[in-house]
Amino acid sequence: xxxxxxxxxxxxxxxxxxxxxxxxxxxxxxxxxxxxxxxxxxxxxxxxxxxxxxxxxxxxxxxxxxxxxxxxxxxxxxxxxxxxxxxxxxxxxxxxxxxxxxxxxxxxxxxxxxxxxxxxxxxxxxxxxxxxxxxxxx
Amino acid sequence: xxxxxxxxxxxxxxxxxxxxxxxxxxxxxxxxxxxxxxxxxxxxxxxxxxxxxxxxxxxxxxxxxxxxxxxxxxxxxxxxxxxxxxxxxxxxxxxxxxxxxxxxxxxxxxxxxxxxxxxxxxxxxxxxxxxxxxxxxxxxxxxxxxxxxxxxxxxxxxxxxxxxxxxxxxxxxxxxxxxxxxxxxxxxxxxxxxxxxxxxxxxxxxxxxxxxxxxxxxxxxxxxxxxxxxxxxxxxxxxxxxxxxxxxxxxxxxxxxxxxxxxxxxxxxxxxxxxxxxxxxxxxxxxxxxxxxxxxxxxxxx
Numbered sequence: 001x002x003x004x005x006x007x008x009x010x011x012x013x014x015x016x017x018x019x020x021x022x023x024x025x026x027x028x029x030x031x032x033x034x035x036x037x038x039x040x041x042x043x044x045x046x047x048x049x050x051x052x053x054x055x056x057x058x059x060x061x062x063x064x065x066x067x068x069x070x071x072x073x074x075x076x077x078x079x080x081x082x083x084x085x086x087x088x089x090x091x092x093x094x095x096x097x098x099x100x101x102x103x104x105x106x107x108x109x110x111x112x113x114x115x116x117x118x119x120x121x122x123x124x125x126x127x128x129x130x131x132x133x134x135x136x137x138x
Numbered sequence: 139x140x141x142x143x144x145x146x147x148x149x150x151x152x153x154x155x156x157x158x159x160x161x162x163x164x165x166x167x168x169x170x171x172x173x174x175x176x177x178x179x180x181x182x183x184x185x186x187x188x189x190x191x192x193x194x195x196x197x198x199x200x201x202x203x204x205x206x207x208x209x210x211x212x213x214x215x216x217x218x219x220x221x222x223x224x225x226x227x228x229x230x231x232x233x234x235x236x237x238x239x240x241x242x243x244x245x246x247x248x249x250x251x252x253x254x255x256x257x258x259x260x261x262x263x264x265x266x267x268x269x270x271x272x273x274x275x276x277x278x279x280x281x282x283x284x285x286x287x288x289x290x291x292x293x294x295x296x297x298x299x300x301x302x303x304x305x306x307x308x309x310x311x312x313x314x315x316x317x318x319x320x321x322x323x324x325x326x327x328x329x330x331x332x333x334x335x336x337x338x339x340x341x342x343x344x345x346x347x348x349x350x351x352x353x354x355x356x357x358x359x360x361x362x363x364x365x366x367x368x369x370x371x372x373x374x375x376x377x378x379x380x381x382x383x384x385x386x387x388x389x390x391x392x393x394x395x396x397x398x399x400x401x402x403x404x405x406x407x408x409x410x411x412x413x414x415x416x417x418x419x420x421x422x423x424x425x426x427x428x429x430x431x432x433x434x435x436x437x438x439x440x
Contacts, residue, residue: 023273026356026368027256027395055254055370055394078259108263109271 023111024135027053029076029083031111031135037119037128047119049130062087069099081105082117089121097122103130111135207382209345212296217345217379219294219303226420228291229385230410231307235361236283236389236403245403257366257396264364273358277427279312281334282351282360282373283389286407291414291422303340303347308414308422316340316349324352332369334358347377368395376404383409 024031029051038044051060051071058074069087076083082104089097103117115130210218221227238245253261264271274280280288290308297303303316316338324330324337332355340349351373354360360367371393378386388404391397413419 023271024356025273025359025364026366028260030356030368053368053395055368076256078256081259108260109267 024132028081028105028108028113029053029058029115032133033115033130034133035115035128035130037126039126047128047130058083058085060085081108083115101128103128206384209379209381216296216298216342217347219296219347219377219379219385221293221420225411227409227411228293228308228420228422229407230289230414231286231292231407232289233362234283234287234387234405234407235363236391236401236405237365241403241405242386242388245405246401250401251365252398252401253366254396254398260366261364264359269362269364272362272364274362277310277429278358279334280307280309281358282336282354282367282371283375283387283391284359284361285312285314285335286387286405287362289414290425291410292407293422306422308425310426311424314338316347324350332356336373343376345378349373349375349377351375366396367391367393370395380406385409 030053031051033049033051034047036044036046047062048064049060049062049071050064051058051074053059058071058076060071060074061068062071063069067090069089072086072088074083074085082102084100084102086101087099089099091097099119099121101117101119103115105113105115107113111132111134113132115128115132117128119126119128210222212218233240235241236245237251238247251258269275274284274288285305285307286292288307288309292305292307295304295306298318301318301320303318304313305316306313312335314335318340320341322339324339330337330353332353334355334357336351336353338349338351340347342348352371354367354369354371354373356367356369359365360371371391374390374392376386376388378388380386385407386404387407388402390400390402392400411420413421414423
């Protein structure tokens with residue numbers, strides 16, 4: 001077996017040995033979520049959502065950075081683990097469009113839980129899927 | 139060929155290590171079924187198991203027969219929370235719950251726990267999963283008050299000359315440091331590094347050790363069954379050795395992220411005179427749960 005192959009096996013073994021990572025066990029929406037939205041498998045737009053819970057409300061931003069959009073009217077319904085929030089999307093033309101985002105959390109017990117649903121901005125309706133990122137700090 | 143055998147042996151070795159590192163309850167037959175749940179090391183699959191910090195404990199013949207001796211004291215009159223000369227032993231933590239019907243008679247029932255809606259729903263979800271998602275079943279530390287529910291023994295090491303008390307657990311040889319300096323305060327929120335055991339400051343109120351802790355991370359379930367908590371959790375713990383054989387543990391949970399108001403509960407913990415397996419000795423043994431176990435899916439809730 002070449003040295004390269006044995007090194008690969010060592011790498012695989014190391015990954016297997018380090019697969020267990022501490023999860024985030026607090027409020028289910030807290031953390032950073034990555035994914036995309038769009039219509040169909042090709043026309044997708046990357047989305048990042050950062051969410052927090054201060055004990056009274058869910059706060060956060062979509063796409064943190066210069067063009068971030070603050071979460072508004074965010075509400076989690078624990079009965080079915082559905083999440084609603086709204087953002088104001090500013091287009092290049094300067095037009096502001098209100099987007100309504102409705103999703104459902106799945107794989108609740110996993111730190112890499114998912115949020116899937118619809119992302120509706122004005123007349124445009126898209127689907128989205130986000131996966132919560134692993135968190136090494138909280 | 140040597141390289142081939144090297145590669146294969148490394149893989150086999152690591153996989154063997156993974157398999158052999160399943161948690162205690164998954165690996166070894168329990169010395170007792172007192173926890174009543176074939177779950178994590180404190181019966182992780184259970185929920186309201188209660189404070190059966192029984193005299194029988196996991197170790198056979200754990201406690202002395204007859205009425206307990208009085209609460210021991212140091213020469214300066216302070217309560218001694220640990221061993222006394224000539225009498226070995228340790229606190230035989232087996233399980234505990236701040237929720238009735240387990241624990242102290244004053245414990246709240248589940249319906250009375252002031253959950254936020256999401257926290258109650260998450261707790262019910264976790265219970266429905268039978269502890270399958272419990273980080274402790276995957277060898278994560280028993281943070282918060284769960285420290286006082288896991289087996290394998292617990293001791294206090296009181297060092298008044300150094301203004302500190304250590305609490306050591308046989309479980310993974312975890313330990314907590316209680317700072318006892320008069321006037322000490324917690325670091326600011328910005329300076330706190332979230333952790334499993336938090337930043338603890340203690341003081342004595344009469345014969346009761348009172349410990350105030352903040353700075354928890356969100357990587358663990360702070361009690362078996364999975365009561366949720368958030369980074370806002372603030373615990374006030376009260377330790378009272380009500381007699382030689384009994385340590386009363388009372389805790390107030392103040393977590394605005396998960397509960398609408400502070401609430402309290404507790405349980406009693408029994409002194410064990412023997413080794414954990416019931417043999418003569420009265421000393422904490424070594425126990426480690428090794429990370430990356432793969433057997434949890436086969437025992438929780440099954």
